[in-house]
Amino acid sequence: MFIRKTRSVAGNGQEEGIAQPSVHRRTFLKYAGMGTAILSAGATLSSCSKDHTDDSGVSLGSGDVSVLNYAYALEQLEAAFYTQVIATPYTDMSPAEATILTDIRNHEIAHREFFKAALGANAIASLEVNFTSIDxxxxxxxxxxxxxxxxxxxxxxxxxGQYISLVKYLEFAGKIVSVEARHAAVIRDLIFAGSFAASTAVDEKGLDKARTPLDVFAIAGRYIKTQINVNTLPH
Known part of the structure; x- marks a missing residue:
């Protein structure tokens, strides 16, 4: 599934069908800083509260199962976020933005359901999320x-990716991350046109960033109320 809306560049440098906001680069950097602050707060909160010797909480399993459940947990989180965004649209959400965000929601739900089906009986239960810190x-x-x-x-x-041993799972992960990168790019362009590959996302070598599962859970933990046992995750 891909974002369905076709966009062409109009003579004024804006994309037809997209209400491009008038946002200066300084404002975009404020968005980027705000996003970093959101996740940094989660990292501080979670890293202080999780003891990796504690085996309590939902087990992710081991081997490829643990990595797939890790991805499944993140897709649950993203699907829940975008479901809330569409259920309670922010003030003055344009029709073009609603279309894009609805497409992203549908992609995240599809990703969530893919992992649930792939894991079968090994899938963790639905997680409880907490977005009270987001307006x-x-x-x-x-x-x-x-x-x-x-x-x-x-x-x-x-x-x-380096922790997945079965080639078919690695192939699926590669297909999903490419869609996630499309999401990241279009969200950036909603904030500031042409910022899809800004230095806040892509490094000087033209590469996206990579985080270990433990680092990611330390950040995402702020938004997941369900306690998760991260001890079986590779690191």
Whole structure:
């Protein structure tokens, strides 16, 4: 599934069919900083509260199962976030933005259901999430959170690929991370046109960032109320 809306470049440098906001680069960097702050707060909170010698909480399994459940947990989180965004649209959400965000929601739900089916009886239960720190009425805060979640998702898949042993699962992960990167790019362009490959996402070598599963869970933990046992995750 891909974003369905076709966009062409109009003579004024804007894309037809997309209401491009008038946002200066300084404002974009504020969004980027806000997104980083959102996830950094989660990292501080979670890293202080999780003891990796504690075996309590939901077990992710071992081997490829643990990595797939890790991805499944993140897709549950993203699907829940975008479901909330569409259920309670922020103030002055344009029809074009609603179309894009609905497509992203549908992609995340599809990813979530893919992992659930692939894991079968080994799948963890549905997680309880907590988005009380996000103001869903604010376009600025919703898009900053979306950018942060998408960047985290891309870095999560990039970092986890090395731990997958079955080729078919690695192939699936590669297909999903490419869609997640499309999400990250279009969210950036909603914030500031042409920022899809900004230095906040892509390094000087032209590469996206990568994070270990433990680092990702330390960040995402702020938004997951269900306690998860991370001890079987590769690191």
């Amino acid at each position: 869903f009425t604010s376009r600025t805060k919703v898009l900053a959170a979306a950018m942060a979640f998408e960047d985290l998702g891309v870095s999560a898949y990039n970092g986890a």
